[in-house]
Amino acid sequence: MPVVLRDNFLVHPDYRKLAITVIFLQCLGALLGLVLTNKLSIKIIYKVLLSILFVLFFVLSIVVFFILLATVNASFF
Secondary structure, three states: OOOOOOOOOOOOHHHHHHHHHHHHHHHHHHHHHHHHHHHOOOOHHHHHHHHHHHHHHHHHHHHHHHHHHHHOOHHHO
16 A cells, blocks of 8 residues: 655644644744734735735644644643
C-alpha cells in the first residue's frame, strides 16, 4: 500500500507543543499584518485585498490553533 502523506515532524505527537507555538506565531503575524496594512498609505483597493488576505489567513490559523489545542494531551497545561 503506498504512503499518501509523508511523515512530518509537526504532526508527530512529540512535537505537538512546537506546532502549537508555530501556529500561534502565525496568528500573531497575520494580525500584525492586518494592522500594518491598514496603516499603509496605498490605494484603497490594495488595502481591501490585503486585508481580506490577512483576515482569511488569520481565521485559518486560529481554526488550526484551536484544533491543535483541543487534541493536545492534558499534561500540556
